[in-house]
Amino acid sequence: MERDVIMREVGLRDGIQGYHEFMPTEDKLKWIRAEAEAGMPEIEVTSYVPPKLLPQFADAETVTRESLKIDGLTVAALIPNEKGAQRGFALGVHKLNFVMSVSETHNQKNVRRTREASLEEFKNIVKQAKELPAGRRPIICGGLATALGCSYEGAIDVSEVQRWASYLLEAGADELIIPDTVGYAAPALVKKVYTAVLKEAGSVPVAAHFHDTRGTGLANLCAALESGVRHFDASLAGIGGCPFAPGASGNIVMEDAVYMLESMGVRTGIDIERLLKVREILSSSLPDLRLEGAIARAGLPRGFQPASIAA
Amino acid sequence: MERDVIMREVGLRDGIQGYHEFMPTEDKLKWIRAEAEAGMPEIEVTSYVPPKLLPQFADAETVTRESLKIDGLTVAALIPNEKGAQRGFALGVHKLNFVMSVSETHNQKNVRRTREASLEEFKNIVKQAKELPAGRRPIICGGLATALGCSYEGAIDVSEVQRWASYLLEAGADELIIPDTVGYAAPALVKKVYTAVLKEAGSVPVAAHFHDTRGTGLANLCAALESGVRHFDASLAGIGGCPFAPGASGNIVMEDAVYMLESMGVRTGIDIERLLKVREILSSSLPDLRLEGAIARAGLPRGFQPASIAA
Numbered sequence: 001m002e003r004d005v006i007m008r009e010v011g012l013r014d015g016i017q018g019y020h021e022f023m024p025t026e027d028k029l030k031w032i033r034a035e036a037e038a039g040m041p042e043i044e045v046t047s048y049v050p051p052k053l054l055p056q057f058a059d060a061e062t063v064t065r066e067s068l069k070i071d072g073l074t075v076a077a078l079i080p081n082e083k084g085a086q087r088g089f090a091l092g093v094h095k096l097n098f099v100m101s102v103s104e105t106h107n108q109k110n111v112r113r114t115r116e117a118s119l120e121e122f123k124n125i126v127k128q129a130k131e132l133p134a135g136r137r138p139i140i141c142g143g144l145a146t147a148l149g150c151s152y153e154g155a156i157d158v159s160e161v162q163r164w165a166s167y168l169l170e171a172g173a174d175e176l177i178i179p180d181t182v183g184y185a186a187p188a189l190v191k192k193v194y195t196a197v198l199k200e201a202g203s204v205p206v207a208a209h210f211h212d213t214r215g216t217g218l219a220n221l222c223a224a225l226e227s228g229v230r231h232f233d234a235s236l237a238g239i240g241g242c243p244f245a246p247g248a249s250g251n252i253v254m255e256d257a258v259y260m261l262e263s264m265g266v267r268t269g270i271d272i273e274r275l276l277k278v279r280e281i282l283s284s285s286l287p288d289l290r291l292e293g294a295i296a297r298a299g300l301p302r303g304f305q306p307a308s309i310a311a
Numbered sequence: 312m313e314r315d316v317i318m319r320e321v322g323l324r325d326g327i328q329g330y331h332e333f334m335p336t337e338d339k340l341k342w343i344r345a346e347a348e349a350g351m352p353e354i355e356v357t358s359y360v361p362p363k364l365l366p367q368f369a370d371a372e373t374v375t376r377e378s379l380k381i382d383g384l385t386v387a388a389l390i391p392n393e394k395g396a397q398r399g400f401a402l403g404v405h406k407l408n409f410v411m412s413v414s415e416t417h418n419q420k421n422v423r424r425t426r427e428a429s430l431e432e433f434k435n436i437v438k439q440a441k442e443l444p445a446g447r448r449p450i451i452c453g454g455l456a457t458a459l460g461c462s463y464e465g466a467i468d469v470s471e472v473q474r475w476a477s478y479l480l481e482a483g484a485d486e487l488i489i490p491d492t493v494g495y496a497a498p499a500l501v502k503k504v505y506t507a508v509l510k511e512a513g514s515v516p517v518a519a520h521f522h523d524t525r526g527t528g529l530a531n532l533c534a535a536l537e538s539g540v541r542h543f544d545a546s547l548a549g550i551g552g553c554p555f556a557p558g559a560s561g562n563i564v565m566e567d568a569v570y571m572l573e574s575m576g577v578r579t580g581i582d583i584e585r586l587l588k589v590r591e592i593l594s595s596s597l598p599d600l601r602l603e604g605a606i607a608r609a610g611l612p613r614g615f616q617p618a619s620i621a622a
Contacts, residue, residue, distance in 0.1 A: 214605045294523070294527075
């Protein structure tokens with residue numbers, strides 16, 4: 001399947017991390033398998049945080065091991081620190097996402113340390129990853145939360161984002177993730193920030209991660225696409241939000257993002273009809289979880305022709 | 312107040328035309344006055360359809376007369392036909408919006424005649440307007456419903472939109488309105504269609520009108536802005552939808568559109584804080600009407616600086 005962009009499902013991590021109800025492991029795996037079958041190339045399947053902090057991820061080992069059995073799927077996981085990275089190394093997960101904040105205040109509130117200390121930890125993680133045998137070395141992603149604005153500090157200077165991106169790159173990041181953690185961005189800022197970071201990153205991929213808090217999610221996705229971004233996070237039914245960011249709401253809706261991209265001739269490699277059916281797994285497993293989604297509500301346009309042709 | 316774009320409130324027409332409950336005339340006027348005070352430059356205040364077809368507009372004369380007393384506000388109204396135009400002429404309304412469909416099927420279902428017959432009617436309306444004394448001659452807008460897709464016919468050829476736009480221009484349209492009646496558009500199509508129509512229109516203004524049926528409303532607005540469009544319809548709280556278009560849902564949310572544009576440095580001349588307060592008039596008048604709006608829910612970003620500086 002040819003793809004012009006790489007979509008990453010983050011619902012299993014960002015989507016359910018703050019939800020009060022535990023999603024049964026078997027349902028998580030059903031969801032992961034069904035999305036992989038619909039053509040999703042990459043899924044952030046869990047987070048290696050201590051279960052006492054986020055009980056939702058008490059089954060991180062099982063979810064990772066079973067996901068790694070799925071042919072062709074890139075299995076990613078969030079890591080809050082070195083200990084989390086070591087769990088990932090032991091499991092042989094494909095990709096580890098480490099996130100620090102550009103905003104000093106947000107970094108302190110989120111992980112109770114300075115940005116410099118977070119950067120040091122990232123360096124250690126990269127160093128340990130490089131010592132692993134070639135076939136077991138995961139891709140290490142460096143994320144910069146609040147890159148498009150912070151609910152404590154307000155606007156964030158583009159030059160600050162560029163500076164911290166350069167530190168992560170110098171530290172050896174294989175990929176960058178630039179999220180609009182609290183949904184402050186509008187398309188003009190998106191273009192500025194991603195253009196700056198892409199320039200810094202050179203051949204290192206840069207992923208965009210938008211929250212649709214203020215209605216601009218898909219407009220921001222378009223702006224990032226126009227800036228040259230080719231990696232996008234989204235969550236099924238738009239579930240989720242950062243529990244440490246007041247006022248943050250869900251991710252952009254994966255189905256709507258895929259619909260928009262496919263309408264524009266941008267191949268995601270995802271079969272949208274099959275993707276829409278995956279919502280049933282979510283709603284039957286967590287019936288009280290609020291599901292968003294314009295396409296699920298309105299249906300595809302008459303005569304809709306996706307850019308990706310189903311295999 | 313300097314403006315880079317002209318926003319037009321269509322909630323009083325498109326927003327409530329299909330709603331079962333009559334909005335008291337005094338509440339409509341409160342809404343119109345409050346928006347004008349917030350800096351809204353233009354409002355489509357009513358529709359000159361027979362009240363037996365749409366009882367919501369039984370007070371069209373009063374609403375128009377009172378709106379015309381508001382200093383600096385451009386008062387527009389929808390007209391379904393010549394009779395409606397004559398009501399507008401008699402009232403001295405500033406602008407009349409006549410809408411036909413690019414889709415033959417939609418035109419038949421909507422107004423029970425061919426596109427050619429609709430065009431003839433538009434020509435007659437323009438002719439009659441030109442016979443009015445200079446100071447009482449309204450601006451005549453020609454609209455092309457389903458220009459971005461039709462729920463009966465599916466995709467609409469860009470060349471067809473261009474062709475019918477040229478007919479309206481030849482007939483003497485002072486302005487064009489190009490709506491995504493059923494919310495089928497994604498940004499790539501938006502750019503194609505509006506670029507083509509703007510080229511055809513030359514110095515004649517072209518207004519974009521989006522429905523957020525499939526989540527792409529604000530992304531489409533950005534795409535139209537990038538194509539050169541400077542006139543945008545939207546409705547307070549995103550209310551509305553075309554009663555003749557199955558599956559159509561609300562307009563783009565005015566507050567969210569204004570927020571996004573102002574965030575991007577595009578001056579709407581509208582005070583968003585005052586605009587947000589107008590929602591209270593709507594919710595107290597029609598308490599069962601569903602109000603959308605991301606900014607109303609999430610609030611403005613910390614330190615938000617609009618491009619328009621309140622007078």
